[in-house]
Amino acid sequence: MKFLKYDTVIIGGGPAGIAAAIKATELGLKPILVENRDLLGGIPLQCIHPGFGLHYFREDLTGTQFITRLLDKLESLKVEYLLRAHVHSIEYIDYDKKLVNVITPQGVMRIYAKTIIYATGARERHIFEIGVVGDRPDGIYTAGEAQTLMDIYGVLPGKEIVIIGSGDVGLIMARRFTLEGAKVKAVVEILPYPGGLMRNILQCLVDFNIPLLLQHTVVRIVGRKRVEKVVVAKVDENLRPIDGTEFEIPCDTVVVSAGLRPNIDLLEKLGVVVDPSTGGPVVNEYLETSIPGVFVAGNALVINDLVDYAVEQGEIAAEGAKVFVDNGGMPTKNWKYVKKGRNIRLVVPQMIGGERDVVIYARVAQPERNVFVEIPELNFRMFHFGVRPAEMIRFKIGRNILNKINENADKITIQVKPR
């Protein structure tokens, strides 16, 4: 066993982790990046489609181009990293001492650090989690798995495909399948509105004449060896299938694109407080969890719809780690709780100290047009033409505005109000 010592251990070599490693190095910390795959880059490695980096690089890049730019920077800064490294466990030893146990082909590494930045991404919701019943034949994939097969290994999973859920990965895969000569028979979405970004609905479905069945659900999968068909029904406002509306779609493949869940098993074992609305840990504006010195970024924090946000969160977490290392902890005395007001389903961060500019990420519960996103306690108000659950609201509140809030106030409220 090897024993190592760093300022910060960054777990997860995807966009958030790489960005955190770059930022931490630039800030003068000594980080190590730990990645379980045999190369750095994370999910963008299998994203050969464009739409990456519009915010961060102000250019439209593919996932691979986007991640290459970050990796080049990482290499130029000579950041240390471990590949094929599986984090076995995390131990909280003391306020400023954590231990990350890592399994690698070179042996077990025990890494001591003052801080941890947890950037392990998300996992996909699978067929059993979304309550689909029927047979359990071969030919059922999650969208990310299908993407790995096609865009890393060049394998076409099937010929006639039904996609359950209209999450972004599923929409992008619908286009990929079509381009490779397979037939996407339908995308079935239980909600009255799509789950993915509008640009993906247009560029991946509309442009390719792929039917999107809103307010429909797959009530049963049929197939003894491989998928033979799915039975689809219309749903009522309580999302329950309406009797008599069932119809069949013959297909050989079902792809599940029913959203992602933050992948935070090790943090849960460590005992972080989890926000049920995000599925990720409760954090403050430095993206520090309820365990001092443990930060979280990217999809492990909250499911983002743009990689740019994941990168930004990695940088914020690295800044947090710097503050923690320099001060032996977070100097903030007075945390204010961020309350979810009208039509807000989730918000990150959940706690704000107000000593620095704060980036707020929020999602609405229902689509709405012509609205204000408001924080009444700060007299803050921002106009939006339209808000949708699939599209994250991101905005920054300056420290000067936050300063105006009454020191004794214990919360601020984010809400969406019609104009």
Added chain:
Amino acid sequence: MKKFRVVIIGAGIVGASIARILSMYENFDVVIVEKEPDVGWGVSKANTSIIHPGHEEDPNKYPLRAKLCVKGNQMWRTWAEELEIPVKWPGELMVFTNEDEEKQAREYIKLAQLNGVPGVRVVYGEELRFLEPSIGDDAKGAVYAPTAGVISPFEAVIAIVENAVENGAKLLTEAEVTGIRVYNSTVKGVETTQGFVEADIVINAAGLYADKISHLAGVELDFYIRPRKGEYILFDENIEPKPLKILHTVPTHITKGVYAITTVHGNVLIGPTAEDLPLEARDDASTSVKGLDYVYREATKLLKKLPPKSKIIRTFAGLRPEPPNGQWLIKAYSNPWGFVNVAGIRSPGLTAAPAIAEYVVELVANTYDVKLIRKGSWNPYRHDITRLSGKSLSEIDDLIRKNPDYGEIVCYCKMVSKAEVLEAIDRMMKIGIKTITLDGLKFRIYTGFGKCQGSFCRWRVAKVVSDKLSIPYYDVVVKKSSYGIGEIKILWSKKVGEENEVSKV
């Protein structure tokens, strides 16, 4: 193909156990023929995984079942140890919530006495909650049977077959029996989709299909097996509280009640339903909203706090072979001479399997006047796959030093290394499995068993299989169909080729 002394039809828990017992003796060339690509894929794969104490069997109505269940429970203690099969012995509580149920439940104490099942008694209130802190508030009391256990049924079949093969038995997979050859009222062997297998004795342990096999042999023509479906819900291991004991509701005339258990792998399992299917629906292991709702509702009677539906990681159904009047059909025939039925083995078949096997071998020896001579070389032991899970960091470090493949984790949820995948493949090949399936690997090393259900690891495991066997990646078999249909570039070139056909000419 060479001639065997015995052919066993069906590599489920019963067929495998018979093969193991037969492998103890000289002169018993045994072959198990199995229609699936792997062992234990029928009834044995999907059930409640309980080793019953034997207090639920009425010795007056079902003397054989009662006797073999009690004996099987004892034998599993030895077998699980010899074969390193995951098992635990928490005991069970038959929970009653009202006086009627209490009266019914108390009847089982009498049966326990008749069957010689030790320690069965009724517990109430504080003692009940002391024994099982997670028990539901409605529970008035329970009949406690301390000898009940929980086993990994699919691993049990795998372990038993590995041991039987180690001791000389053969396995022929993907061989569906299409006929029984009988000449002069004597069996000569079985016709399979892989050719004729010659044997003196044919033992029918074909599970859900045992009636059909029996009919092929020309016996018990009015014997039909009814498939009875049971649906289950499996929760993530990362939930609280987990039942410590095996909990179940009071049995009715068709079911042993709904169970709530913590499996040997640490997941909470609830179920099953009991739904009689048409005779021909023997491959209908589909789940239904109705069935799963029933299971969830019944389980709320058992547990104080049922895990939320968001913690469900899998739902599945299994089929049990239900014989007429619930009677097991274990019989050695003189016409045709050499044909043995071990059919209609419904619950507690898993519990009784080792005892059934002993009983069948004695029956065969007595009926066909075979002298049983113990092999001096018989090896009762089988070692489990070397796993990282459960080992300390320094033990893991030692393993990696000997073999770096242990340091390459392919399944995150269950922390399974590449070395384990390779060992499982080797073992599958060693027992004679022709097609290495991802499902077969899953049952051996738990890849895809965790909360991600394979979305992270299936493609990694498939890659290891593809590399190891030198087969195309897309051709790796999941369960019964391939992972992909082809390589994108090949499909493209075909497509482009078709379009350019004219210009090429």
